[in-house]
Amino acid sequence: MSNAELSNMLHETRSFEPPAELAAHANLTAEAYAEAKEDRLAFWGKQAERITWAEPFTEVLDWSDAPHSKWYVGGKLNAAYNCLDRHVENGLGDRVAYHFEAENGDQRDITYAELLAQVCQAANGLIELGVKTGDRVAIYMPMIPETVVAMLACARLGAPHTVIFAGFSAQSIEDRVKDCGVEVVITADGANRRGKASALKPTVDEAVAKCPGVRHVLVVKRTGQDVAWNDDLDLWWSDVVEHQSTEHQCEFFDAEHPLYIMYSSGTTGKPKGVLHTTGGYLVGVSYTHWAVFDLKADQDVFWTAADIGWVTGHSYIVYGPLANATTSVLYEGTPDTPHQGRWWEIISKYQVNILYCAPTAIRTFMKWGRQIPEKFDLSSLRLIGSVGEPINPEAYMWYREVIGGNNCPVVDTWWQTENGMILISPLPGVTAGKPGSAMTPLPGVTAAIYNEAGEPVDKGGAGYLVITEPWPAMLRTLWGDDDRYQNTYWSRFPGVYFSGDSAKLDEDGDYWLMGRVDDVINVSGHRMSTTEIESALVSHPMVAEAAVVGAADAMTGQSIEAFVILRESAKGGGDDVVAELRNHVAKVIGSIAKPRSIMVVPDLPKTRSGKIMRRLLKDVAEDREPGDSTTLADSSVMDLIQENLSSKPSDGG
Ligand code: WT7
Numbered sequence: 001m002s003n004a005e006l007s008n009m010l011h012e013t014r015s016f017e018p019p020a021e022l023a024a025h026a027n028l029t030a031e032a033y034a035e036a037k038e039d040r041l042a043f044w045g046k047q048a049e050r051i052t053w054a055e056p057f058t059e060v061l062d063w064s065d066a067p068h069s070k071w072y073v074g075g076k077l078n079a080a081y082n083c084l085d086r087h088v089e090n091g092l093g094d095r096v097a098y099h100f101e102a103e104n105g106d107q108r109d110i111t112y113a114e115l116l117a118q119v120c121q122a123a124n125g126l127i128e129l130g131v132k133t134g135d136r137v138a139i140y141m142p143m144i145p146e147t148v149v150a151m152l153a154c155a156r157l158g159a160p161h162t163v164i165f166a167g168f169s170a171q172s173i174e175d176r177v178k179d180c181g182v183e184v185v186i187t188a189d190g191a192n193r194r195g196k197a198s199a200l201k202p203t204v205d206e207a208v209a210k211c212p213g214v215r216h217v218l219v220v221k222r223t224g225q226d227v228a229w230n231d232d233l234d235l236w237w238s239d240v241v242e243h244q245s246t247e248h249q250c251e252f253f254d255a256e257h258p259l260y261i262m263y264s265s266g267t268t269g270k271p272k273g274v275l276h277t278t279g280g281y282l283v284g285v286s287y288t289h290w291a292v293f294d295l296k297a298d299q300d301v302f303w304t305a306a307d308i309g310w311v312t313g314h315s316y317i318v319y320g321p322l323a324n325a326t327t328s329v330l331y332e333g334t335p336d337t338p339h340q341g342r343w344w345e346i347i348s349k350y351q352v353n354i355l356y357c358a359p360t361a362i363r364t365f366m367k368w369g370r371q372i373p374e375k376f377d378l379s380s381l382r383l384i385g386s387v388g389e390p391i392n393p394e395a396y397m398w399y400r401e402v403i404g405g406n407n408c409p410v411v412d413t414w415w416q417t418e419n420g421m422i423l424i425s426p427l428p429g430v431t432a433g434k435p436g437s438a439m440t441p442l443p444g445v446t447a448a449i450y451n452e453a454g455e456p457v458d459k460g461g462a463g464y465l466v467i468t469e470p471w472p473a474m475l476r477t478l479w480g481d482d483d484r485y486q487n488t489y490w491s492r493f494p495g496v497y498f499s500g501d502s503a504k505l506d507e508d509g510d511y512w513l514m515g516r517v518d519d520v521i522n523v524s525g526h527r528m529s530t531t532e533i534e535s536a537l538v539s540h541p542m543v544a545e546a547a548v549v550g551a552a553d554a555m556t557g558q559s560i561e562a563f564v565i566l567r568e569s570a571k572g573g574g575d576d577v578v579a580e581l582r583n584h585v586a587k588v589i590g591s592i593a594k595p596r597s598i599m600v601v602p603d604l605p606k607t608r609s610g611k612i613m614r615r616l617l618k619d620v621a622e623d624r625e626p627g628d629s630t631t632l633a634d635s636s637v638m639d640l641i642q643e644n645l646s647s648k649p650s651d652g653g
Contacts, residue, residue: 012437018428018431019409022294026429026430027294027295028290028291028443030430032427036444040469041060044472045060047287047444047472048060048075048279048283050287050323051077051282051323053072053075053077055252057075057255060073066470067485067490068476069280069474072280072472074254078155078250078251078252078278079282079319080123080152080155080156080250083318083322084115087112093113094111094113096109096110096111096327097326097327098115098327098328098330099301099328099329099350100144100332101330101346101349102331102332103195103342104192104195104333106192115148115149116246118145119152119153119248120244120245120247120248121241121242121245121248122149123153123248125241125244129184129216129240130215132157134158135159135183136160136162136183137150137183137186138163138177139154139161139187140173140200141163141166141220142191145330146188147163147308148330150186151308155259155260162176162180162260162261162273163262165307166307166309167309167590168589168590169203169587170204170206170207173208174207176263176273177207178211180261180273183213183214183216184218185204185218186237187220188201188222189220189225204217205217205228216233217234218237218240219235220237255279256280257277258276258278259276259278259282262274262311262314262417264418265528266484266488267519267520270532271532272484274418274479276420280420280472280474281421282319283472283473284471285316285320285323285420285421287421287444288320288473289326291442292385292411292425294428295326295354297324297325297326300326301329302327302352302356303328304317304321304328305331305335306356306357312388315473329350340365340372348376348380352380353383354384355384356384357386358388358524358525360556362395363554365402366398367555381404383428384399384403384408384409384410384411385410385413386410386411386412388524389524389525389557390412391410393435410426410433412425414501414511418474418475419473420474423471424439424440424442424445424513425440426438426439427440437506437510437512438511439511440509440511441511445467446468448466448496449461449462449465449466449503449511454493457505461505464492464502464503465501465511466498468497475489500517500520501513501515501517519531521548521558523556523558525557526592533548533593534547534562536585537581537584539584539588542566542577542580543565544564544566544567545604546565547614547617548562548563548595549617549618550618551622559596561617561618562597562598562599563617563620563641564581564600564601565600565602565603578597581595599641599645601644606632607632616629620645626642
């Protein structure tokens with residue numbers, strides 16, 4: 001977002017009251033704020049009644065070993081039981097859990113009873129492969145029902161899953177598999193994407209060849225393409241799962257039993273294994289899914305248009321909606337295949353009531369034009385949500401008007417992989433929404449904006465967004481690196497959770513998110529580490545040094561812009577060098593991390609202590625006159641860079 005746009009945002013005066021009809025029947029009313037303020041832990045104790053406990057908990061929160069929290073101490077539960085069995089026991093077996101739609105025309109409705117049967121079969125299959133409680137299982141899959149089945153089968157056995165977004169490279173899979181000691185990987189032959197079958201298994205093959213700890217690779221047949229087969233490792237999912245019994249008696253685990261690990265980019269090179277546990281996480285996602293989306297499980301069709309490979313999918317395609325016995329849409333494919341009205345066609349087909357997606361998607365639809373959604377009947381929608389990055393007022397207004405028909409509340413939800421659940425958002429039946437603001441911490445959540453000194457700023461002030469008290473779905477640690485957990489989140493301001501975001505409080509006390517304060521950039525709602533991309537670039541033999549910055553981008557929020565110094569031997573390679581380096585980044589991290597442009601420069605701006613001044617590079621990338629460069633060790637570097645750039649166009653592909 002440009003500075004001008006940001007400053008317009010902060011002077012936004014429009015505000016939209018909740019529709020009267022929705023407010024009259026809203027799940028959560030304004031009293032909840034007061035109730036939670038009065039006794040926060042009692043409030044969270046009450047929310048825990050949403051979950052079925054095999055053993056009741058004796059204490060809501062144990063924070064005596066801060067920053068390590070234990071929620072719902074002594075409670076026992078099974079996440080899969082809560083997502084499936086109990087609904088079937090309550091007579092909801094015939095309710096559709098997912099309307100599955102795929103780009104290639106496949107469609108299938110899966111009921112709760114069917115999903116339970118499949119999860120039991122998969123759990124029995126995994127047991128046969130020797131998967132035990134506590135073992136880690138990696139999942140590298142398309143957006144298909146089997147992905148949900150695999151996750152819940154793991155949860156059922158208490159075997160934490162780590163889902164790896166299917167756009168990641170073999171190297172990224174290898175890093176994750178090794179970091180958390182995975183023995184079984186679940187994947188598919190391929191996925192349907194942009195009208196073609198893309199391959200998944202070769203990437204897994206390449207990764208597991210370097211992971212001696214992996215014993216089995218389970219392969220779901222999705223696209224039917226030919227795959228290389230390693231008899232020592234590979235097994236077809238159908239051979240292992242389909243002959244199994246559809247019954248499985250689940251065990252109940254401690255509330256703090258690990259549920260999953262989700263890797264996320266941080267400020268240093270190595271992705272962090274964010275650990276979520278069972279009880280608090282399930283309470284958190286169930287509560288927020290019900291409160292923020294005003295979910296009426298017996299009426300609504302809900303659609304989170306995100307990938308299960310990210311936390312948004314974990315919390316609001318899988319665990320939250322299933323815990324709440326929701327009917328959801330599950331969509332495999334891209335928004336423009338076979339045509340640009342695909343999402344709207346799905347909404348009218350299934351009469352979707354609640355849509356949750358990212359601003360980058362909304363901006364793309366804006367670019368395609370309102371005439372496309374206007375061809376479809378979107379009148380079933382009653383609430384629309386946004387997540388992943390700040391939604392600029394222009395996109396908010398378009399979303400509200402063109403998609404929401406001016407009568408759906410827009411919930412702009414702020415949260416992070418580490419948070420597990422939405423933390424800051426309007427309440428749709430209570431809060432008047434302002435375009436561009438995530439509004440207020442949810443009842444039960446206590447946030448603040450701190451200045452440098454760690455004092456809360458007043459209305460009108462800006463600073464660092466912190467969460468001042470623990471919340472149930474918070475991460476418990478970083479897998480295998482508790483020091484990093486403590487340093488990253490709990491040391492900047494002792495005792496409170498540091499989000500890494502900056503924010504502003506407006507005159508009404510509402511929150512405006514302003515982006516990351518660290519070396520993390522946000523591309524289309526996906527978190528990318530500049531240092532991770534720099535390491536990838538430097539790992540190429542042609543590159544001597546690299547610096548990566550995020551530049552404002554009208555469509556993706558930010559874009560990845562790289563500056564590299566080539567080794568002497570590589571100079572004079574021209575455009576091929578740039579193309580080669582972009583592909584190299586895709587190979588090391590995944591195609592989502594490809595820099596939009598790579599500028600070959602003679603030198604990089606550094607301070608006397610050798611720190612790269614990314615701020616100046618950002619100025620260049622955003623086409624501005626570079627700011628103050630007096631602290632540079634060599635002040636002529638910026639002139640050199642600019643001369644160099646004006647003499648030769650950079651790669652825009
Ligand atoms: C970062 C977290 C869990 C959501 C998916 C991304 C940014 C997220 C908003 C929002 C402004 C937002 C923040 C945050 N962010 N939602 N509504 N408004 N910024 O999860 O990859 O863990 O990224 O996304 O900068 O720190 P993530």
